[in-house]
Amino acid sequence: MGKCANCGEALRPAWKYCIKCGMRVAQAGDGIPGAIRPDPEPARRKRPDAMLAFGAIMAVVGVALIVWVAIVVFTPRG
Numbered sequence: 001m002g003k004c005a006n007c008g009e010a011l012r013p014a015w016k017y018c019i020k021c022g023m024r025v026a027q028a029g030d031g032i033p034g035a036i037r038p039d040p041e042p043a044r045r046k047r048p049d050a051m052l053a054f055g056a057i058m059a060v061v062g063v064a065l066i067v068w069v070a071i072v073v074f075t076p077r078g
Contacts, residue, residue, distance in 0.1 A: 004011055009020040017024055 004018040004023060006023040007021040009018050011025055015025055
């Protein structure tokens with residue numbers, strides 16, 4: 001990155017502020033506020049999450065079990 005414009009301290013590329021004087025270090029894209037700065041590469045899922053699929057299947061099985069128990073318990077015998 002270079003040196004701080006204020007005090008001349010050597011800077012690392014990841015630093016946002018100088019560790020010696022605290023001055024903000026100019027970074028690429030500083031003209032754009034952080035809230036609207038685009039992500040470098042958005043994460044994309046190519047397949048469904050395994051735990052999500054397992055949870056959905058277990059939810060369906062649970063509801064089916066509750067319905068079955070309700071039918072067995074509340075059906076009149078005779």
